[in-house]
Amino acid sequence: MHNYFDTYVVVVVLLLVGAGIVGGALAANRMLRPDRPTAEKLTTYECGVDPVGEGWAHSYVRYYVFAYLYVVFAVDAVFLFPWATVFSAPGYGATTLGEMFVFLAFLATGLAYAGKKGVLSWV
Amino acid sequence: MLEVVVKLALVAGAFALLPLLVGQAEHKVMAHMQGRLGPMYAGGFHGWAQLIADGVKFAQKEDVVPRDADRWVFKLAPGVALVPYLLVLLVIPVGPGGQVALDLGPGVFFALAVMGVGVIGAIMAGWASANKYSLLGGMRVAAQLMSYELPMVFAAASVAMAAGTLSLQGIVGEWRWWWLPWQAVGAVVFFVAGLAELRRPPFDMPVADSEIIFGPYTEYGGLRFALFLLAEYAGIVVLCALTAVLFLGGWKGPFLNTELGWLWTLLKVGVLAFCVIWLRVSYPRMREDQLQKLAWAWLVPLSLAQLALTGVLRVAL
Numbered sequence: 001m002h003n004y005f006d007t008y009v010v011v012v013v014l015l016l017v018g019a020g021i022v023g024g025a026l027a028a029n030r031m032l033r034p035d036r037p038t039a040e041k042l043t044t045y046e047c048g049v050d051p052v053g054e055g056w057a058h059s060y061v062r063y064y065v066f067a068y069l070y071v072v073f074a075v076d077a078v079f080l081f082p083w084a085t086v087f088s089a090p091g092y093g094a095t096t097l098g099e100m101f102v103f104l105a106f107l108a109t110g111l112a113y114a115g116k117k118g119v120l121s122w123v
Numbered sequence: 124m125l126e127v128v129v130k131l132a133l134v135a136g137a138f139a140l141l142p143l144l145v146g147q148a149e150h151k152v153m154a155h156m157q158g159r160l161g162p163m164y165a166g167g168f169h170g171w172a173q174l175i176a177d178g179v180k181f182a183q184k185e186d187v188v189p190r191d192a193d194r195w196v197f198k199l200a201p202g203v204a205l206v207p208y209l210l211v212l213l214v215i216p217v218g219p220g221g222q223v224a225l226d227l228g229p230g231v232f233f234a235l236a237v238m239g240v241g242v243i244g245a246i247m248a249g250w251a252s253a254n255k256y257s258l259l260g261g262m263r264v265a266a267q268l269m270s271y272e273l274p275m276v277f278a279a280a281s282v283a284m285a286a287g288t289l290s291l292q293g294i295v296g297e298w299r300w301w302w303l304p305w306q307a308v309g310a311v312v313f314f315v316a317g318l319a320e321l322r323r324p325p326f327d328m329p330v331a332d333s334e335i336i337f338g339p340y341t342e343y344g345g346l347r348f349a350l351f352l353l354a355e356y357a358g359i360v361v362l363c364a365l366t367a368v369l370f371l372g373g374w375k376g377p378f379l380n381t382e383l384g385w386l387w388t389l390l391k392v393g394v395l396a397f398c399v400i401w402l403r404v405s406y407p408r409m410r411e412d413q414l415q416k417l418a419w420a421w422l423v424p425l426s427l428a429q430l431a432l433t434g435v436l437r438v439a440l
Contacts, residue, residue, distance in 0.1 A: 042190040066269050
């Protein structure tokens with residue numbers, strides 16, 4: 001059995017390799033491409049017409065309820081993974097499975113409640 | 124030590140090659156399915172040089188960072204979008220025994236977590252561009268990630284329950300042919316949710332070119348734009364590989380599993396990638412509310428049902 005952190009050294013090394021690939025490509029690209037910035041060129045493109053107002057415009061974010069829902073569900077879902085590896089091992093069995101159905105019922109109730117409140121349909 | 128270096132080189136090689144193959148396949152498959160003439164011209168026979176021509180074009184273009192953009196975030200975004208897919212390839216097994224770069228204990232968990240990071244690149248691009256359309260696109264990317272990540276995680280958890288392990292190597296080891304019908308719902312949910320997370324048509328509302336130009340990528344040009352495109356193809360490879368490993372038995376084929384394992388894996392990835400392209404040319408883009416409805420009203424309940432089915436069968440057997 002490896003040391004826990006040793007396995008992740010490989011991940012870090014590959015992360016550095018990936019950063020090297022992207023960084024190297026961009027550095028090599030610097031020698032190939034022209035670089036003649038003009039004031040016109042540096043304006044925001046948007047849809048081709050000169051932009052009106054600031055880029056960070058106010059807009060109604062309709063998705064925030066989905067964000068709440070997601071956070072609630074995702075935190076629950078994380079606990080599924082460790083549970084999934086042991087639930088059918090000797091000594092667990094039907095009781096552990098029953099507990100999962102309680103858990104699923106909570107999720108389903110939450111989803112049904114959100115649906116009934118009209119959160120899931122577009123406003 | 125040498126083994127690790129060789130494996131890392133193989134992973135980097137696959138990362139460099141497979142997305143380009145998918146890109147080339149997409150050119151040709153789309154050209155044939157939709158009667159497009161554009162990608163069939165360059166280089167003569169079937170337009171084989173189109174991808175090379177695209178690459179040369181991208182490399183020669185000026186790298187413009189708009190004056191109002193959030194400079195560092197803007198420049199970093201393509202890297203954030205691309206590199207996570209490289210990291211996921213690390214834990215994907217191609218064959219039995221040691222034919223995996225890193226047999227990570229919590230492999231499924233790692234793959235899903237890191238895959239989610241790739242989406243942040245698109246959100247960064249949308250935010251940093253100082254462009255209203257990009258911002259809208261970035262918001263849509265975020266909304267899509269949140270809605271579709273959940274059914275994806277549930278579907279993957281179902282397989283982990285069936286196998287009793289989180290290691291991808293272990294999951295394929297446990298896999299039997301009757302898992303195909305048993306986990307069928309989970310497989311479909313996983314694949315569809317993955318497509319949505321990659322923002323592939325019909326789930327390409329965030330980059331809907333006919334209404335918000337090109338969403339988060341509007342202000343990008345040259346190599347940085349090419350990196351975003353590459354990230355999309357790398358994402359397809361990763362999604363297809365994960366689907367093949369989790370639901371289609373990875374290296375297990377009708378015969379010669381030990382000798383030809385890697386070939387079965389690649390074959391399954393190829394067929395799935397073809398389906399991804401096929402779906403793109405066959406379905407119209409979904410509206411934003413239809414997207415959300417599909418996730419919450421169909422995929423989440425279906426994946427919960429799959430979890431229940433997996434649990435009951437697993438304990439009963």
